[in-house]
Amino acid sequence: MESRLPSGMLVTALLRRMNDGGGMGMVLAKGDPMAGGILVIVIGPDRTERVLERGIGPDGRTALIDTTPREDVTGYWQRRRARDPDLWVVELDGATAERFTAETILND
Structure with missing residues (x-):
């Protein structure tokens, strides 16, 4: 059986990496600290939003x-x-957001 790090720990690590890398991150909704899924909204340099998740x-x-809807990212995640x-x-929000997301939530 494969063990994974708790979701809360992965989110904390992701936010810390973004902050340390000069970007910005925030939790819009807290999930289950042990096993909740993680949906990441990445804001690109052109201010467009993309929705990424592990699958x-x-x-x-x-x-x-990439599960980005055609429109209304906020309505989608809600x-x-x-x-x-x-x-x-x-x-x-930062240039390294997608890379940090992949490195953090895929390599746990």
Whole structure:
């Protein structure tokens, strides 16, 4: 059986890496501290928002999946959160946000 770090610890590590790297991050919704899913909203240099989360890629391995809706990112994550109160929602703003997300939540 494969063990994973608790979700709360992964979110804390992700926020700390963003802060230390000169970016900014904040928790929009707290999920289950042990096993909640993590949905990350990445704000790009052009101020567009992308939604990323851990999932299964086409090769069957764990991957960072882009689940960005066509419009209304806020409404999307709020609907997801209403259906899954254990879900963490994190917003990251900085040039390294996507790389830090992949390195932190995929390599636990």
